[in-house]
Amino acid sequence: MKVMVAVKRVVDYAVKIRVKPDKSGVETGNVKMSMNPFCEIALEEALRLREAGAAGEVIAVSVGPAQCADTLRTALAMGADRAVHVDSGTVPVLPLSVAKILKALVHVERPGLLILGKQAIDDDCNQTGQMVAGLLRWAQGTFASKVVLDKESQTATVEREVDGGIETISLDLPAVITTDLRLNQPRYATLPNIMKAKSKVIKKVTPAELNVEIKPDLEIIQVTEPPKRKAGAIVSSVDELIEKLKNEARVI
Amino acid sequence: MAASSMLRRCLRNPRVFSSCAPSPLVHDRFSRLISTLVLAEHEGGFVKQSSLSAVAAAAAVNKEKSVSVLLGGSGPSLLKAASHAASCHPSISQVLVADTDILLHPLAETWAELVRLVQKQGSYSHIISASNSFGKNVLPRAAALLDVSPVTDVIEISEPRLFTRPIYAGNALSTVRYMGEDPCMMTIRSTSFTVSACSSDSKSSEAPISKVDLSSFNEASFPKSRWLKLASQESERPDLGNARTVVTGGRGLKSAENFKLLEKLAEKLGAAVGATRAAVDAGFVPNDLQVGQTGKIVAPELYMAFGVSGAIQHIAGMRDSKVIVAVNKDADAPIFQVADYGLVADLFDVIPELIEKIPDKK
Secondary structure (H helix, E strand, O other), rough: OOEEEOOOEEEOOOOOEEEOOOOOOOOOOOEEEEEEEHHHHHHHHHHHHHHHHOOEEEEEEEOOOHHHHHHHHHHHHHHHOOOEEEOOOOOOOOHHHHHHHHHHHHHOOOOOEEEEEOOOOOOOOOOHHHHHHHHHOEEEEEEEEEEEEOOOEEEEEEEEEEOOOEEEEEOOOEEEEEOOOOHHHOOOHHHHHHHHHOOOOOOEEEEOOOOOOOOOOEEEEEEOOOOOOOEEEOOHHHHHHHHHHHHOOOOO | OOOHHHHHHHHOOOHHHHOOOOOOHHHHHHHHOEEEEEOOOOOOOOHHHHHHHHHHHHHHHHHOEEEEEEEEEEEHHHHHHHHHHHHHOOOEEEEEEEHHHHOOOHHHHHHHHHHHHHHHOOOEEEEEOOOOOOHHHHHHHHHHHHHOOOOEEOOOOOOOOEEEEEOOOOOOOEEEOOOOOOEEEEEEOOOHHHOOOOOOOHHOOOEEEEEOOOOOOHHHOOOOOEEEEEOOOOOOOOOOOOOEEOOOOOOOOOOOOHHHHHHHHHHHHOOOEEEHHHHHHHHOOOOOHHHHOOOOOOOEEEEEEEEOOOOOOHHHOOOOOOEEEEOOOOOOOOOHHHOEEEEOHHHHHHHHHHHHOOOOOO
């Protein structure tokens, strides 16, 4: 069974972002970019499934501008067998379009499992996995913290992080799984593997070649900074803290 | 463009057509066509608090007071929740009940199909649910089935199709306009839409309850997933998402044993207990207590952080709290930049002292 993993290139999680002065978006030029942390976890899970013999080939895919090839190269260095880059140019692509592109790639590659991160840390949408599952009419296991594949019954048992605790569901394969933080600890790419990754193949296609029209039905009007909190005070003792909470803030 | 899609809607739905035809003003006609569906959850015979926030958001979209609430499941608790929904908000004009065992568990495949079915029957202009693990799981799937882009985690509704939502862990706010076909779908951040107390004696404004026609709702045509179990931590403390006071512990607490100390303080304050990712990963507490970009978003009156450094991803989950208190040994910890009151001290000295000195909650 092939496993397809979708990865996204985003501003590194540790970067303190800056809103552009013209309010058109967030500054991304000259900013460190990395693979979205949830996507790393998705890829790690696919690699572990392959190492456990539960999966065959691992294919990494990314949708976005030319620089996404770097992200795919990272995925290949971590251990993905090959990669597909859907070059969407510089136009922003909404989750619905990404989901349609992934659906088209699923029809080409025929994986038995599609793994994504639960959300990208830039747009914080948390939509793509659910949408591609809906479009494919596959079962979905979102916010996964544990995945067990059963080859015989062609099912996946998924433990999900939900509001009340941990929910366990069973999915008929093929299925879509999105990963939560606690699913695994992604590996680092070693130098030999980074070298090896250079000879692996990144296939390039365009949305048009996949017959997917990118039709944005959401328009960004403006991006602003959130309101600043007013500077706080440092208190010197527990008594002073209680006094302030009681008489100044009036919260206890 | 808006006018033509409206016309199509009118033609599809004769009821809407008759109500909008006599109006001479296009703008007026547009506002008349707003009809909102809230995908709600219920528990123990009551609509969940987060779903009531979604109703409050629907009322903000919808000045015409025609909000429909959709509930699913079966048995007496569904009927009780339906009657709770019928009388809990003046904007609610209709309660739709999908009564079937198929919907007993919150599985995305069946619920998304239900939303599609109800949309086909009612042609709503907006579909809203809370941005919790249920809404985030179901609504995007339903949106894909209806071929529209949903908006996640809306914190402000300026116009029926103009919304503000946080991006980059809340470090920027994005204002977006929905330009697509109906329905406009969104999940809302519960802490941004306050719910006024539900008066059960306002029986005069009770909305009619009707059953959803499920004759075409065929389980055999859904992709298969099965619900096996939910492992939940029973707690007598208030729900983290709605608590007025939250006390949170980070890596600085050092062990699960020490978290008991924090729980004692929470008890004294009538507070919910939260945690950072570091505390959850170290196994001090279960994951559903995590506050942050990927955990729960809280906005209590008082947020007290003990041994929390204040990483971007944690701040994302609590920055809208009214009053933030930070206790940390490290005077340079970033948490002090957002704290209203900071105390540079050892939390193992501070917490017992607080427990001793804080006045009892009645």
